[in-house]
Amino acid sequence: MISAFLNFALLAAIVFGIAKAIGALRRTDTGFEPDEPTDVREAVARLFRLGLLAATLVLTAEGIAGLVGEAIPRSGTLSRDPAELARALAFTVVGVPAALGLAAWTRRKLAPADADADAELRSGGWGLYLFATLTVSLLVALAAWHSVAAWAVAADDLDGDAVGRALSWTALWALHWPLARRRSAALGVPAGRAEPYLLAGSAIGLVSLALGTGLAAARALDGVYEDRYFDVLVSGTGVRDRVAEQAVLAALGGATWVWYWVRHARNDGPNPRWHAYVLLLGVLGGLATAVVGGARLAHAVGLWIFGRPDASTAAAHFSSVPGAAVTLVVGAALWWYHRSVLDLHPASERTEADRIYDYLAAAVGLVTATVGVIVAFVALIEALAGPESAVDRSPLANTVVLAATLVLVGAPVWTVFWFGVQRRTARASEAARVAELGSISRRVHLLALFGVAAVAALVALVVLLIGVFEDIAEGRAGTETVFRVRVAAGIVAGTGVVAAYHAVVFREDRAALPAARPALARPEVLVIATGAPALARELASNNDLRVRAWEVADRAPAVGAGLDLDGVAVALRDGPPLRLVVVERADGSYDVIAIRS
Amino acid sequence: MAPARAIIGPVSGSRRSQRRNSRVALAAIAGLALVALALAAIATGRRGVASYPADSPEATVQRYLDAVSDGRGADAAAELTDELADACRSRLTTYYFQPEFTRAVLTEVERRDDQAVVRVDITESYGGGPFGPDENTVRTTFVLTPRRAPTAPTNSSGADGAAGWAISEVPWPLYDCPGLVGA
Numbered sequence: 036m037i038s039a040f041l042n043f044a045l046l047a048a049i050v051f052g053i054a055k056a057i058g059a060l061r062r063t064d065t066g067f068e069p070d071e072p073t074d075v076r077e078a079v080a081r082l083f084r085l086g087l088l089a090a091t092l093v094l095t096a097e098g099i100a101g102l103v104g105e106a107i108p109r110s111g112t113l114s115r116d117p118a119e120l121a122r123a124l125a126f127t128v129v130g131v132p133a134a135l136g137l138a139a140w141t142r143r144k145l146a147p148a149d150a151d152a153d154a155e156l157r158s159g160g161w162g163l164y165l166f167a168t169l170t171v172s173l174l175v176a177l178a179a180w181h182s183v184a185a186w187a188v189a190a191d192d193l194d195g196d197a198v199g200r201a202l203s204w205t206a207l208w209a210l211h212w213p214l215a216r217r218r219s220a221a222l223g224v225p226a227g228r229a230e231p232y233l234l235a236g237s238a239i240g241l242v243s244l245a246l247g248t249g250l251a252a253a254r255a256l257d258g259v260y261e262d263r264y265f266d267v268l269v270s271g272t273g274v275r276d277r278v279a280e281q282a283v284l285a286a287l288g289g290a291t292w293v294w295y296w297v298r299h300a301r302n303d304g305p306n307p308r309w310h311a312y313v314l315l316l317g318v319l320g321g322l323a324t325a326v327v328g329g330a331r332l333a334h335a336v337g338l339w340i341f342g343r344p345d346a347s348t349a350a351a352h353f354s355s356v357p358g359a360a361v362t363l364v365v366g367a368a369l370w371w372y373h374r375s376v377l378d379l380h381p382a383s384e385r386t387e388a389d390r391i392y393d394y395l396a397a398a399v400g401l402v403t404a405t406v407g408v409i410v411a412f413v414a415l416i417e418a419l420a421g422p423e424s425a426v427d428r429s430p431l432a433n434t435v436v437l438a439a440t441l442v443l444v445g446a447p448v449w450t451v452f453w454f455g456v457q458r459r460t461a462r463a464s465e466a467a468r469v470a471e472l473g474s475i476s477r478r479v480h481l482l483a484l485f486g487v488a489a490v491a492a493l494v495a496l497v498v499l500l501i502g503v504f505e506d507i508a509e510g511r512a513g514t515e516t517v518f519r520v521r522v523a524a525g526i527v528a529g530t531g532v533v534a535a536y537h538a539v540v541f542r543e544d545r546a547a548l549p550a551a552r553p554a555l556a557r558p559e560v561l562v563i564a565t566g567a568p569a570l571a572r573e574l575a576s577n578n579d580l581r582v583r584a585w586e587v588a589d590r591a592p593a594v595g596a597g598l599d600l601d602g603v604a605v606a607l608r609d610g611p612p613l614r615l616v617v618v619e620r621a622d623g624s625y626d627v628i629a630i631r632s
Numbered sequence: 633m634a635p636a637r638a639i640i641g642p643v644s645g646s647r648r649s650q651r652r653n654s655r656v657a658l659a660a661i662a663g664l665a666l667v668a669l670a671l672a673a674i675a676t677g678r679r680g681v682a683s684y685p686a687d688s689p690e691a692t693v694q695r696y697l698d699a700v701s702d703g704r705g706a707d708a709a710a711e712l713t714d715e716l717a718d719a720c721r722s723r724l725t726t727y728y729f730q731p732e733f734t735r736a737v738l739t740e741v742e743r744r745d746d747q748a749v750v751r752v753d754i755t756e757s758y759g760g761g762p763f764g765p766d767e768n769t770v771r772t773t774f775v776l777t778p779r780r781a782p783t784a785p786t787n788s789s790g791a792d793g794a795a796g797w798a799i800s801e802v803p804w805p806l807y808d809c810p811g812l813v814g815a
Contacts, residue, residue, distance in 0.1 A: 248664065252664075252667070261737050264739075265737045265738055265739050265753075266682035266690070266737070266738040267680065267681050267682055267735065267736070267737055267738075268681065268682065268690070268693065268694045268697055268736040268737065268738050268752060269681065269694065269697045269698055269701055269733075269735065269736040270680075270681055270734075270735055270736075271701060271733060271734040271735060271757075272734040272735070272757075277734065277735075297658075345751075345771070346739065346740060346751065347740060347742065348739075348740055350739070351739040351740045351751065354739060354753065364664065365664075368660065368661045368664055371660070372658060372660075372661055375656075
């Protein structure tokens with residue numbers, strides 16, 4: 036489970052890194068795009084220098100880790116591989132001077148005496164470098180500290196490399212943390228603003244805390260259950276050590292989460308990034324976890340009452356209950372906490388993160404319920420057309436219990452989220468309704484469900500017809516044929532309904548939208564003023580806008596004085612125009628000019 | 633001039649009680665973590681590894697799993713019926729059929745005159761993830777038949793003339809054995 040999560044996290048980090056790199060040449064880490072001319076050559080040179088610095092730092096950290104590892108006696112190892120020492124030495128000899136040289140170069144670039152220091156500090160490339168270094172060093176250091184702590188509290192062997200890695204990567208993290216804070220200060224980011232590296236650290240901490248706590252509790256409860264009802268035949272690792280391993284992960288994750296989230300990112304306002312983190316990881320992640328735990332409990336109970344369980348004793352049948360109960364409780368705790376955090380910063384407008392949350396939850400519910408319907412359909416055909424000779428089949432009652440569980444879990448989730456959106460959209464103002472129907476989340480949701488369901492239905496229809504035509508050609512068409520194609524028939528029925536329904540909704544949405552849909556575009560604001568970047572950043576940080584800033588020269592700065600930001604937001608919220616120009620007058624007041632589309 | 637936050641909309645008046653809710657939730661989660669750790673302290677598998685009469689089905693499965701766990705393929709094969717042992721010995725003694733498993737828990741035993749079914753939950757450990765190996769628990773079934781001994785009297789296993797039990801169907805972690813009729 037942990038490696039699956041880490042693989043997913045790595046993939047997400049790669050995708051995020053690519054996305055950041057694409058935008059890094061121009062964009063700072065607020066939604067504000069500086070309108071200063073970008074020196075592409077300088078930006079590419081910066082990325083190259085910082086990429087090289089990151090690579091040499093990795094070499095250095097791994098080299099030092101290897102040397103420390105060589106110095107620590109290893110339990111259970113008779114001889115050491117000389118290649119490991121050679122590799123560690125080579126990494127260190129090459130990495131240390133190269134990293135020092137590149138770090139000195141970068142430091143000179145950031146020194147106040149350098150004419151381009153401010154541009155360097157604010158650049159997207161520097162932000163990307165800090166994000167990647169802080170996130171990767173946090174992950175590697177956490178894994179290494181886990182290995183060291185597991186040796187201390189459980190029966191694990193001491194891994195010298197892990198000790199070295201824990202020290203070197205923690206040092207790397209500690210070196211970069213103040214640099215990231217300095218960049219935030221230079222960008223004028225308010226204290227407590229949830230910047231990407233803070234949210235990434237919060238996510239790593241939260242998942243480690245939840246996984247560690249859940250697995251420790253599940254293993255502990257399993258131990259109690261086994262002691263009470265079963266006999267242990269073979270025990271390679273004792274319960275206490277297996278629990279301790281996960282308790283260590285929970286402690287490390289908890290410390291990380293408290294540092295990143297509770298101390299630095301929690302009190303941020305409802306900006307889109309913070310909102311997306313709380314809603315998608317905390318609330319949706321918690322809900323999905325709790326639903327999975329609840330479904331496992333419901334299935335176990337249903338199978339015992341209505342089905343034909345494999346186990347003959349209740350103790351054996353319900354042995355999965357401790358793990359399922361822990362999953363339910365951990366998911367509910369995640370959901371509850373993040374809902375309460377969300378209530379601290381209610382947003383008056385529906386954001387894209389709200390939509391993604393609703394549509395993802397609806398999709399998960401619908402897919403679950405559809406699988407349940409397909410299983411029920413297959414069970415029905417088996418009951419009506421199943422030949423007596425069919426062997427190796429799950430008892431019909433068990434199939435029905437599985438189908439009922441899937442439908443009972445999936446249908447309410449889909450109903451609550453999907454019809455909640457539909458009801459809210461029907462009652463909304465014209466502008467809000469157009470924004471909802473034209474939103475990218477809704478269109479992706481409808482098209483993805485329609486597309487996947489339609490393809491599944493077509494493929495299943497082909498399989499079904501092959502089976503039918505084959506039996507007709509061989510002159511044996513009958514109830515046996517129906518039985519043979521039961522799974523394909525179930526998929527055609529289930530996914531066909533899903534595809535048709537979403538095609539209808541998609542067409543209705545298109546009909547309801549105005550012919551020209553300017554609401555699909557991202558509103559633009561051009562600020563022409565003294566201190567324009569600060570104003571632009573403030574506007575962009577709390578709204579989904581594309582803000583450009585043109586600094587007015589030769590005038591005393593009067594940042595923000597007299598600009599009715601609320602008025603700007605209202606002008607954008609109440610529909611077209613989608614382009615505004617904010618111009619500072621000579622007396623320090625502002626003109627807000629709507630641009631005809 | 634309106635403050636920047638006003639762009640987002642009104643802030644709830646009951647901010648204090650919401651903040652309290654958030655803290656209650658945080659405290660509840662911390663409490664949950666502490667309960668988990670407390671459970672960890674008390675749930676320590678106090679009964680240890682069980683022991684059974686040497687000629688019982690449980691002991692046979694236990695010896696087999698012990699041997700598999702230690703990589704002693706020949707000893708594991710000795711717990712199978714002769715026909716099964718001949719078919720499966722090569723697989724059991726091949727290094728890549730030595731699974732890493734951390735725990736085997738006996739959940740059920742069904743005995744009839746000529747057969748015993750022993751159900752065991754085996755927690756397999758695989759991979760070397762950054763936060764320790766992953767685990768997966770599989771429910772396995774061992775089918776055993778009495779091992780006949782021409783001179784042996786009735787013994788504690790309850791099977792007349794039997795000298796213990798032998799595993800008679802392809803056991804975990806194997807799926808099939810070469811040359812086995814019907815495998």
